[in-house]
Amino acid sequence: MLELQRNVIFGQYVDTGSFIHRMDARIKLVITFVFVVASFLIGDFIGFGIVLLLLALIQIVSRIPVGFILRGSQFFLAFLLFILVFQVLFYPGEASNYLWRWWILSVSTEGLYTAGILGLRVIFLYHVTTMLMLTTSLVDLTNGLELIFAPLQRLRLPVNELVLVFVIAIKFVPIFIEEIERLARAQTARGVPFDQGGAVTRARRIGRLLVPIFISGFTRADTLTTAMNTRSYRGGRGRTKFRLMEARPSDWAVLALVLAWMIVAWLV
Amino acid sequence: MIEIEGVSFSYRTGEEDAVPALSELDLRVEPGRFVAIIGHNGSGKSTLVKLLTAIQYPTGGTIRIDGVPVDEENQWEVRRKVSVVFQDPDDQLVMNRVEDDVAFGPENLGLPREEIAQRVESSLGALGLREIRGRLIEDLSSGQKQRVAIAGALAMRPRFLILDEPTSLLPVPVAMRLVATIRDLNRRENMGVLHVTHSMHEASLFDRVVVMEAGRKILDGTPAEVFRHVERLRKVGLDVPLAASLAYRLRARGIHLEGDILDETDLRAALSAVRSGPQA
Amino acid sequence: MEDSAPPILELRHFGYTYLEGTPRASEAIRDASFEIRRGERVGIVGATQSGKSTIVDSFAHLLRVKPGQVFYEGRDIAEPGYDRARLRREVGIVFQRPDSQIIEDVVGADVAFGPTAAGLSAAETRERVEESLNTLGLPYPEYRLRYVHALSGGQRRRVAIAGVLAMRTPVLVLDEPMAGLDPRGRRELLELLFRLQDERDLTLIVCSASLTDASLLCDRFVVLDGGTVVMDGPVREVLREVDRLAKLDITLPEPVIGARELRKLFPDFPTDLLTEDELEAEIVKRIGAA
Ligand SMILES: Nc1ncnc2c1ncn2[C@@H]1O[C@H](COP(=O)(O)OP(=O)(O)OP(=O)(O)O)[C@@H](O)[C@H]1O
Ligand SMILES: Nc1ncnc2c1ncn2[C@@H]1O[C@H](COP(=O)(O)OP(=O)(O)OP(=O)(O)O)[C@@H](O)[C@H]1O
Ligand SMILES: [Mg+2]
Ligand SMILES: [Mg+2]
Numbered sequence: 090m091l092e093l094q095r096n097v098i099f100g101q102y103v104d105t106g107s108f109i110h111r112m113d114a115r116i117k118l119v120i121t122f123v124f125v126v127a128s129f130l131i132g133d134f135i136g137f138g139i140v141l142l143l144l145a146l147i148q149i150v151s152r153i154p155v156g157f158i159l160r161g162s163q164f165f166l167a168f169l170l171f172i173l174v175f176q177v178l179f180y181p182g183e184a185s186n187y188l189w190r191w192w193i194l195s196v197s198t199e200g201l202y203t204a205g206i207l208g209l210r211v212i213f214l215y216h217v218t219t220m221l222m223l224t225t226s227l228v229d230l231t232n233g234l235e236l237i238f239a240p241l242q243r244l245r246l247p248v249n250e251l252v253l254v255f256v257i258a259i260k261f262v263p264i265f266i267e268e269i270e271r272l273a274r275a276q277t278a279r280g281v282p283f284d285q286g287g288a289v290t291r292a293r294r295i296g297r298l299l300v301p302i303f304i305s306g307f308t309r310a311d312t313l314t315t316a317m318n319t320r321s322y323r324g325g326r327g328r329t330k331f332r333l334m335e336a337r338p339s340d341w342a343v344l345a346l347v348l349a350w351m352i353v354a355w356l357v
Numbered sequence: 358m359i360e361i362e363g364v365s366f367s368y369r370t371g372e373e374d375a376v377p378a379l380s381e382l383d384l385r386v387e388p389g390r391f392v393a394i395i396g397h398n399g400s401g402k403s404t405l406v407k408l409l410t411a412i413q414y415p416t417g418g419t420i421r422i423d424g425v426p427v428d429e430e431n432q433w434e435v436r437r438k439v440s441v442v443f444q445d446p447d448d449q450l451v452m453n454r455v456e457d458d459v460a461f462g463p464e465n466l467g468l469p470r471e472e473i474a475q476r477v478e479s480s481l482g483a484l485g486l487r488e489i490r491g492r493l494i495e496d497l498s499s500g501q502k503q504r505v506a507i508a509g510a511l512a513m514r515p516r517f518l519i520l521d522e523p524t525s526l527l528p529v530p531v532a533m534r535l536v537a538t539i540r541d542l543n544r545r546e547n548m549g550v551l552h553v554t555h556s557m558h559e560a561s562l563f564d565r566v567v568v569m570e571a572g573r574k575i576l577d578g579t580p581a582e583v584f585r586h587v588e589r590l591r592k593v594g595l596d597v598p599l600a601a602s603l604a605y606r607l608r609a610r611g612i613h614l615e616g617d618i619l620d621e622t623d624l625r626a627a628l629s630a631v632r633s634g635p636q637a
Numbered sequence: 638m639e640d641s642a643p644p645i646l647e648l649r650h651f652g653y654t655y656l657e658g659t660p661r662a663s664e665a666i667r668d669a670s671f672e673i674r675r676g677e678r679v680g681i682v683g684a685t686q687s688g689k690s691t692i693v694d695s696f697a698h699l700l701r702v703k704p705g706q707v708f709y710e711g712r713d714i715a716e717p718g719y720d721r722a723r724l725r726r727e728v729g730i731v732f733q734r735p736d737s738q739i740i741e742d743v744v745g746a747d748v749a750f751g752p753t754a755a756g757l758s759a760a761e762t763r764e765r766v767e768e769s770l771n772t773l774g775l776p777y778p779e780y781r782l783r784y785v786h787a788l789s790g791g792q793r794r795r796v797a798i799a800g801v802l803a804m805r806t807p808v809l810v811l812d813e814p815m816a817g818l819d820p821r822g823r824r825e826l827l828e829l830l831f832r833l834q835d836e837r838d839l840t841l842i843v844c845s846a847s848l849t850d851a852s853l854l855c856d857r858f859v860v861l862d863g864g865t866v867v868m869d870g871p872v873r874e875v876l877r878e879v880d881r882l883a884k885l886d887i888t889l890p891e892p893v894i895g896a897r898e899l900r901k902l903f904p905d906f907p908t909d910l911l912t913e914d915e916l917e918a919e920i921v922k923r924i925g926a927a
């Protein structure tokens with residue numbers, strides 16, 4: 090009925106077997122980190138234009154269709170747009186060029202510019218993290234994180250547990266989506282339709298689902314944890330790894346390319 | 358060896374209320390045995406499974422597995438000795454790719470990589486999953502998912518494999534192939550099997566059948582011994598395999614059928630003896 | 638006269654692809670057509686993954702149904718302005734997994750969900766809840782306040798069925814209703830469905846990979862294989878093609894399995910047997926009572 094999975098792809102993994110899928114997860118994590126740093130350093134449209142070229146390239150190489158990403162991001166984009174409109178209307182400080190003004194609301198060139206940059210920054214961050222998850226399986230993600238942060242273990246930081254929390258958080262998004270889907274479907278079939286009525290009615294119905302969704306989401310997480318325990322999972326303690334991680338020269342080359350590209354985007 | 362002595366268990370549902378699920382249960386299962394457990398809905402089968410895998414602990418009596426008492430202190434040791442597979446594979450598969458999920462248990466045991474690789478390889482082979490080892494679990498059929506779950510349990514090299522209605526979501530031919538595979542593992546690895554089922558025919562394929570009613574064990578023996586109690590089983594909400602029931606009816610009509618009749622082949626053999634009887 | 642009324646449910650070249658337009662798209666049903674008449678008892682049968690649950694969902698518009706493919710009482714359920722709320726009050730579905738159906742966490746409240754949503758009075762709702770739970774072997778006073786997650790697997794399935802029965806829909810669709818029930822539970826559900834069908838002139842649709850119970854309950858089978866309809870006809874006619882069915886990885890009715898085996902002994906042994914009584918009679922006919 091809803092097939093929400095089509096509209097929210099955050100946290101999904103889609104195996105196309107591309108070069109990016111086969112890259113070492115650690116390198117992918119480092120690259121993502123580089124992107125995150127870059128997104129804060131870059132502050133003008135030319136810079137983001139250069140970034141965009143790289144994102145397009147990644148998109149093509151990953152063989153994940155753009156249409157899929159766009160449809161799967163519509164809720165996110167709608168939300169972002171909503172925030173940005175506020176950002177523009179309530180732009181603080183003195184602007185030099187007002188296009189429109191009323192009471193405390195205004196539209197100014199500065200406001201538009203800041204909101205534009207902010208929007209690009211958020212989209213950039215969203216895109217790279219989504220792509221990381223779309224191209225990296227859960228095991229690789231977990232193992233990669235554990236290996237990268239392993240040195241911190243000497244500082245007595247509970248790395249395994251932190252990684253587990255992170256992974257469960259990621260896994261929780263699809264579980265959460267499934268729960269919404271399940272409850273909406275169950276209620277529709279039994280006489281409370283989710284596919285009819287105006288936007289407000291629908292929103293109100295979904296709102297009333299929130300508590301049950303969290304409860305059943307946690308119940309499911311609990312079932313999963315029990316199953317993991319019966320398979321001797323003790324929060325990652327004493328775990329060894331089946332999959333070898335091997336960074337190939339081409340992986341390093343990609344890292345170098347990304348670094349160089351970001352520096353160019355930053356400095357221009 | 359599984360030794361269950363005088364075990365009782367109640368679920369606490371409120372401050373005062375408790376639902377009794379098992380009472381005074383005694384059961385011993387020697388290593389390498391192939392045992393089916395049947396019982397009406399709510400008779401305590403899944404509760405027994407939870408107690409054997411240290412998900413819950415008895416409120417009375419003791420359980421020992423290879424001499425190790427099942428309690429909070431020994432839970433991790435117990436879980437190395439018993440592996441469990443539940444009815445719904447979606448509730449127990451953790452990773453998103455077949456071989457990663459099979460490796461999940463051995464990884465948790467902290468085994469060296471070579472050992473894990475070897476166990477994954479042999480478990481995949483035993484369940485006929487080599488070809489689909491790289492597939493995403495969400496793309497598999499329910500029968501395949503259940504096989505992955507069993508492969509994951511097997512890779513732990515448990516002394517006992519406990520299966521809670523693993524076949525109830527599968528059509529009979531698929532279920533029969535699964536049971537045949539489990540039988541094969543049981544023989545080759547000398548791994549004990551406890552298998553919960555609602556199919557009387559399936560139960561008749563095991564060496565021993567344990568019958569539960571309202572938290573107690575009421576019958577225990579070979580399928581031939583147990584399924585002789587036609588009336589008794591029906592009274593507690595169960596049944597006997599169709600062939601056994603037919604034999605019971607035909608005998609009641611005064612037709613003399615030789616031997617134990619549990620499945621269609623037995624029935625045909627007995628009938629063929631009847632037909633050729635007069636001439637012989 | 639009868640025939641001029643439109644079928645209560647009809648699929649016309651129905652096709653469905655999950656996650657259409659994504660890299661994970663999977664085609665579940667291709668070009669399925671059949672009709673179901675009021676008061677009929679139809680079994681939709683096939684192996685796992687053959688598309689049974691997808692067809693079930695289409696009946697109550699729980700999928701993105703395309704116009705021109707699914708009709709209820711002769712009307713296209715996907716046409717704009719169609720009253721889907723009414724459709725769902727008339728087509729009750731017991732889902733394959735109780736967990737995907739149960740909404741409330743307390744038994745009584747869950748069974749009351751459907752009647753309440755349909756706007757029934759509290760008294761009427763209570764009466765229906767009580768009746769449904771009792772008929773499913775969960776005595777109302779004992780079970781109404783139990784938590785659903787604190788029930789055994791088979792008990793949860795009974796709650797799910799009770800929740801749909803309480804809606805008293807003229808069309809009742811059950812997806813693998815027998816899975817996880819003990820033998821008595823199966824027998825009782827079978828009798829209950831017979832009785833309901835008789836009393837309320839129910840249109841009954843049962844989906845299953847097992848023909849054992851479906852063959853007792855239904856007059857007609859629609860057989861699916863890989864998302865297409867491969868056979869459609871009266872139960873006995875379908876069962877006569879037992880060798881073809883045996884290739885589909887479905888559960889043959891137990892008497893049919895017995896009959897197939899006995900055919901090795903009596904080559905003329907019929908395979909379109911539905912009950913143990915019929916099987917017994919055929920055997921007795923051949924060996925004669927002692
Ligand atoms: N979490 C729980 N909290 C409270 N009571 C429970 C819980 N789980 C099960 N029960 C109750 O304990 C009894 C035994 O349940 P159990 O799940 O062991 O039955 P079962 O033999 O596995 O039945 P089924 O064949 O239906 O799966 C039942 O009466 C059930 O209602
Ligand atoms: N939510 C979904 N998302 C993606 N694919 C799905 C979904 N549900 C079903 N499918 C696919 O559609 C096909 C038909 O599935 P369906 O559940 O209708 O079959 P079924 O006959 O009910 O099988 P089963 O006996 O396993 O319940 C299968 O290939 C399945 O993988
Ligand atoms: Mg159970
Ligand atoms: Mg189904």
